[in-house]
Amino acid sequence: MSNPIYLAVDLPRLDAAVALGQKVKGHVGGLKLGLEFFCAHGHHGVHEMAKIGLPIFMDLKLHDIPNTVAAAMQSIHVLQPAIVTIHAAGGRAMMEDAKAAAGESCKVVAVTVLTSLDDADLARVGVAGSSHDQVLRLTDLAQEAGLDGIVCSGHEVGEVHRRWKNGYFVVPGLRPAEGKGAALGDQKRAVTPRAARDAGASCLVIGRPISRAEDPVAAARAIEATL
Numbered sequence: 120m121s122n123p124i125y126l127a128v129d130l131p132r133l134d135a136a137v138a139l140g141q142k143v144k145g146h147v148g149g150l151k152l153g154l155e156f157f158c159a160h161g162h163h164g165v166h167e168m169a170k171i172g173l174p175i176f177m178d179l180k181l182h183d184i185p186n187t188v189a190a191a192m193q194s195i196h197v198l199q200p201a202i203v204t205i206h207a208a209g210g211r212a213m214m215e216d217a218k219a220a221a222g223e224s225c226k227v228v229a230v231t232v233l234t235s236l237d238d239a240d241l242a243r244v245g246v247a248g249s250s251h252d253q254v255l256r257l258t259d260l261a262q263e264a265g266l267d268g269i270v271c272s273g274h275e276v277g278e279v280h281r282r283w284k285n286g287y288f289v290v291p292g293l294r295p296a297e298g299k300g301a302a303l304g305d306q307k308r309a310v311t312p313r314a315a316r317d318a319g320a321s322c323l324v325i326g327r328p329i330s331r332a333e334d335p336v337a338a339a340r341a342i343e344a345t346l
């Protein structure tokens with residue numbers, strides 16, 4: 120089985136990002152480049168990271184009118200990402216157009232409810248009900264739109280997996296062990312990598328527990344050993 124860990128390379132400097140990717144490449148299955156990275160380094164930065172030889176996950180969380188999102192997807196074709204994120208809250212037409220504009224080999228996955236939000240945060244933006252119900256609602260919409268899968272927390276992935284048998288499920292907000300490793304930081308719905316994997320996650324997104332560890336290779340290896 121291939122390594123399901125994607126390292127979230129959320130570092131502002133390109134040389135540091137390349138060095139980190141090179142160091143841990145034997146212990147992760149891919150590299151996730153997010154908004155921080157793409158805004159700072161653009162296509163050039165993605166090309167440099169691709170040279171490390173691992174699949175690239177472009178976490179752009181696109182959310183706009185369908186025409187704009189489709190055009191953005193076309194503009195990143197050339198980078199041949201393995202996975203791209205969009206926001207499910209952009210609606211069915213936006214998701215359909217994003218998928219149609221993506222390359223054949225690129226998985227398009229929709230972020231449901233960010234792992235940094237809890238039920239009280241959702242209420243403040245006008246979403247009645249629990250984060251759990253909202254994840255399931257947006258999962259069904261993403262499946263109807265023909266996407267490859269969704270992004271959710273480890274708390275919901277078990278139920279998502281039961282509803283959508285062959286979907287691709289990305290789970291971020293992972294912390295290696297209760298009370299150990301990196302603190303929760305801004306994550307509110309966190310679980311351990313092993314718990315997420317057991318519940319049906321296809322892809323485990325892990326950032327600070329590896330990138331901020333004193334020894335990132337040892338941290339990645341230790342997490343890999345728990346899976």
Ligand SMILES: O=C(O)c1cc(=O)[nH]c(=O)n1[C@@H]1O[C@H](COP(=O)(O)O)[C@@H](O)[C@H]1O
Binds near residue numbers: 127178232271292326
């Ligand atoms: O789409 C994502 O990857 C994502 C969705 C989400 O709901 N929560 C979330 O944390 N992420 C990303 O996952 C990574 C988590 O990083 P750490 O909290 O440092 O492990 C970051 O790059 C986030 O942008």
